[in-house]
Amino acid sequence: MKLIIAIIKTTSAEKVIKDLEHIGIKNISLSEVKGIGEQVEAFKQYAVHKRLEIIVPQEKAAEVSDIILKNAHTGLAGDGIIAVCPVDHLIKIRTMEKIK
Numbered sequence: 001m002k003l004i005i006a007i008i009k010t011t012s013a014e015k016v017i018k019d020l021e022h023i024g025i026k027n028i029s030l031s032e033v034k035g036i037g038e039q040v041e042a043f044k045q046y047a048v049h050k051r052l053e054i055i056v057p058q059e060k061a062a063e064v065s066d067i068i069l070k071n072a073h074t075g076l077a078g079d080g081i082i083a084v085c086p087v088d089h090l091i092k093i094r095t096m097e098k099i100k
Helices: 010-022 058-072
Strands: 002-009 028-035 047-056 080-086 090-092 097-099
Touching (some): 010 047, 058 080
């Protein structure tokens, strides 16, 4: 399994999520984050973005990353980042089921 973390512009989030749902990705955590990147904006102390967190089977990681990249890329400063991290296991709290 892979954990995909994407920090993207707020304006890109809806289209990214729609396309992820189209390929069957349903479990997406979405939150608002503030941060400072390489391009510090002149009039704002922190840039506001959306953070998506998605756990997917390893074989889906490239497809999910590609969808995020396709929908979030504008070529302008602040487009964001995508991190793909290994997940050793997952535990469903309600059922106490451990998934590898």
